[in-house]
Amino acid sequence: MTQLPIRKDLVGKSPYGAPQIAVPVRLNTNENPFGPSPELVAELAKAISEIGPKLNRYPDRDANALRADLAKYLNAESQVSLAAENIWPANGSNEVMQQLLQLFGGPDKSLVAFDPTYSMYEDYCRNTFTKYLSVARNEDFTIDKSVLDSALALQPDIIVLTSPNNPTGTIIDMSDIDYLLANFAGVLVIDEAYAEFRPAGTPSAVSRLAKNPRLVVVRTMSKAFSYAGARVGYAAASPEIVQAIQLVRLPYHLSTVTQAVARVALQFSDELQGQVTLLRRERDDLESWLKDQGFEVAPSGANFLLFGAFGDRNEVWEQLVEHGVLIRQTGPSGWLRVSIGTPEENQAFKTALLQVTNRTNGK
Amino acid sequence: MTQLPIRKDLVGKSPYGAPQIAVPVRLNTNENPFGPSPELVAELAKAISEIGPKLNRYPDRDANALRADLAKYLNAESQVSLAAENIWPANGSNEVMQQLLQLFGGPDKSLVAFDPTYSMYEDYCRNTFTKYLSVARNEDFTIDKSVLDSALALQPDIIVLTSPNNPTGTIIDMSDIDYLLANFAGVLVIDEAYAEFRPAGTPSAVSRLAKNPRLVVVRTMSKAFSYAGARVGYAAASPEIVQAIQLVRLPYHLSTVTQAVARVALQFSDELQGQVTLLRRERDDLESWLKDQGFEVAPSGANFLLFGAFGDRNEVWEQLVEHGVLIRQTGPSGWLRVSIGTPEENQAFKTALLQVTNRTNGK
Numbered sequence: 002m003t004q005l006p007i008r009k010d011l012v013g014k015s016p017y018g019a020p021q022i023a024v025p026v027r028l029n030t031n032e033n034p035f036g037p038s039p040e041l042v043a044e045l046a047k048a049i050s051e052i053g054p055k056l057n058r059y060p061d062r063d064a065n066a067l068r069a070d071l072a073k074y075l076n077a078e079s080q081v082s083l084a085a086e087n088i089w090p091a092n093g094s095n096e097v098m099q100q101l102l103q104l105f106g107g108p109d110k111s112l113v114a115f116d117p118t119y120s121m122y123e124d125y126c127r128n129t130f131t132k133y134l135s136v137a138r139n140e141d142f143t144i145d146k147s148v149l150d151s152a153l154a155l156q157p158d159i160i161v162l163t164s165p166n167n168p169t170g171t172i173i174d175m176s177d178i179d180y181l182l183a184n185f186a187g188v189l190v191i192d193e194a195y196a197e198f199r200p201a202g203t204p205s206a207v208s209r210l211a212k213n214p215r216l217v218v219v220r221t222m223s224k225a226f227s228y229a230g231a232r233v234g235y236a237a238a239s240p241e242i243v244q245a246i247q248l249v250r251l252p253y254h255l256s257t258v259t260q261a262v263a264r265v266a267l268q269f270s271d272e273l274q275g276q277v278t279l280l281r282r283e284r285d286d287l288e289s290w291l292k293d294q295g296f297e298v299a300p301s302g303a304n305f306l307l308f309g310a311f312g313d314r315n316e317v318w319e320q321l322v323e324h325g326v327l328i329r330q331t332g333p334s335g336w337l338r339v340s341i342g343t344p345e346e347n348q349a350f351k352t353a354l355l356q357v358t359n360r361t362n363g364k
Numbered sequence: 365m366t367q368l369p370i371r372k373d374l375v376g377k378s379p380y381g382a383p384q385i386a387v388p389v390r391l392n393t394n395e396n397p398f399g400p401s402p403e404l405v406a407e408l409a410k411a412i413s414e415i416g417p418k419l420n421r422y423p424d425r426d427a428n429a430l431r432a433d434l435a436k437y438l439n440a441e442s443q444v445s446l447a448a449e450n451i452w453p454a455n456g457s458n459e460v461m462q463q464l465l466q467l468f469g470g471p472d473k474s475l476v477a478f479d480p481t482y483s484m485y486e487d488y489c490r491n492t493f494t495k496y497l498s499v500a501r502n503e504d505f506t507i508d509k510s511v512l513d514s515a516l517a518l519q520p521d522i523i524v525l526t527s528p529n530n531p532t533g534t535i536i537d538m539s540d541i542d543y544l545l546a547n548f549a550g551v552l553v554i555d556e557a558y559a560e561f562r563p564a565g566t567p568s569a570v571s572r573l574a575k576n577p578r579l580v581v582v583r584t585m586s587k588a589f590s591y592a593g594a595r596v597g598y599a600a601a602s603p604e605i606v607q608a609i610q611l612v613r614l615p616y617h618l619s620t621v622t623q624a625v626a627r628v629a630l631q632f633s634d635e636l637q638g639q640v641t642l643l644r645r646e647r648d649d650l651e652s653w654l655k656d657q658g659f660e661v662a663p664s665g666a667n668f669l670l671f672g673a674f675g676d677r678n679e680v681w682e683q684l685v686e687h688g689v690l691i692r693q694t695g696p697s698g699w700l701r702v703s704i705g706t707p708e709e710n711q712a713f714k715t716a717l718l719q720v721t722n723r724t725n726g727k
């Protein structure tokens with residue numbers, strides 16, 4: 002590979018991706034542990050039977066029906082009034098992010114994110130030749146106006162705020178988003194991949210779209226919709242931004258099948274919301290339990306918890322794998338991230354963690 | 365939109381995409397006119413019923429099973445010996461092309477294509493900040509060594525040869541590909557989106573992969589597999605290139621559904637080949653007929669024909685639409701492109717064209 006004339010900044014790099022190991026309990030990539038229901042799967046089969054005979058034709062390039070459905074979902078989920086013209090779907094929120102950087106980034110542009118955060122932002126920047134900058138969060142992973150001022154001082158073209166943040170789970174206060182909206186002239190991207198897991202009553206940044214044409218909120222169906230395998234992410238933004246994205250999107254980027262599959266899940270929003278409620282409760286229970294065992298836990302509004310701190314997190318991680326539980330080594334040194342699984346999976350994780358760390362329950 | 369801080373080179377541009385008009389006969393985007401068969405659609409429903417319950421999990425990031433199936437298909441189709449490690453699939457060949465340019469292109473790199481050719485190459489370059497250069501084909505749309513020497517003289521990093529070429533249908537002689545392989549040190553991409561429609565016995569550039577680690581052949585399932593709606597394209601290349609692409613691909617770029625849907629169609633390769641044979645015959649018949657009517661026609665190895673020349677092609681195009689037939693205004697001034705449809709659609713096109721151009725059959 003080193004013989005190939007690849008871009009110099011890619012030489013020696015490794016592809017992004019969590020290590021995948023075949024173990025009974027996989028709590029490493031923040032997947033929703035509940036698969037689509039038999040009723041949903043039956044609707045999928047029906048949908049593909051309907052579109053199958055017409056797959057020789059290109060998809061609806063503008064994905065109008067799906068965009069209308071996504072707008073309707075967001076309107077119910079976050080009490081807003083968006084229309085199809087506010088929505089832009091793609092193959093996962095990472096394609097949405099790449100399109101945003103192809104549009105607003107580039108060799109003479111820069112993006113600021115807040116460390117520790119999702120490591121793919123740096124890769125999106127590399128893919129689009131955009132300068133990646135980062136500002137440190139407070140020690141407890143929160144952000145406040147002084148952190149935001151540090152970001153603004155870098156004079157970036159794009160700011161990405163992740164809320165809830167990955168891998169820490171931290172929720173950004175809406176007043177901080179409002180502060181940026183008032184003080185930043187560039188493009189503000191709020192990555193809300195895990196938004197549906199935020200505590201009830203917490204507002205979403207989509208509530209700020211109506212008055213802010215340079216705000217983009219990115220969401221995904223991977224998590225709350227149990228649809229990581231379907232690869233559907235979307236942006237909610239002003240109609241102007243949605244139109245502009247079409248200058249850089251690849252034509253027919255979203256297949257007829259993906260559009261149909263996404264629309265089926267959206268019909269089941271209420272059913273899926275029940276699972277989200279259960280996962281939130283499991284998360285809160287696990288957070289309490291971890292604290293009871295004496296671990297540090299970052300307050301989380303997502304479907305995962307970052308906990309620690311370990312002198313040698315790699316050893317803990319490896320021993321958990323030996324006990325059949327796969328979690329993730331990510332984020333600040335010494336911390337580990339565990340996705341919230343089914344009640345049974347979470348129990349298996351607790352049991353394994355106690356064994357690995359030689360603690361006894363209730364000590 | 366002009367108020368947004370978008371990249372300067374995008375200001376004033378329009379999104380790529382053929383105009384879509386609801387008419388009875390759509391021969392404008394080189395779709396295969398035959399939809400997937402009821403047997404294939406039944407297998408699709410079965411496949412989605414199987415994967416549906418597991419869609420909460422991320423896809424196989426490396427798409428190993430699909431890559432093995434694609435290799436097997438190419439081996440049979442072009443009498444080669446490729447393995448999964450030679451194949452890289454993505455959401456349409458345009459995502460493959462974008463990934464190749466993210467890997468081998470960039471601000472200090474350039475690509476050469478041969479005009480007239482597929483207009484998306486320039487867009488891929490724009491999306492990846494790669495300099496787009498072009499060299500004119502001969503007047504009859506062929507390429508020869510003097511044309512290739514003009515391309516080499518530009519010292520590009522990437523050369524893209526399209527065979528059969530879109531929109532002209534022209535096939536590149538294998539000796540010209542061999543000439544470039546012997547004389548070009550950069551990355552040579554042969555875009556074979558329409559390869560299955562080439563005359564029987566014409567070799568594919570995949571026959572040159574074994575000895576050329578910097579050669580990439582790009583194919584698609586959109587055309588021969590009647591799968592434009594499924595969005596599956598793929599590269600065949602050296603294992604080194606396939607590994608390197610993974611540095612720039614978005615993680616989990618290809619959904620579980622897309623992987624499964626593609627594998628179903630590959631099971632039906634033989635059935636689909638029958639339709640390709642019919643379309644080839646229809647193309648050759650239509651070419652003869654157009655010539656008999658006194659039109660110029662570019663020799664085509666694809667599922668479309670470029671014909672002309674018209675003083676006002678826009679008028680001919682508009683009048684055809686009024687007669688219920690949608691074709692494409694593309695390629696050199698005065699020429700029009702018509703996709704090969706079903707025998708009935710081709711007859712409708714002929715009837716409409718005669719009416720529009722005031723010719724009588726058999727004049």
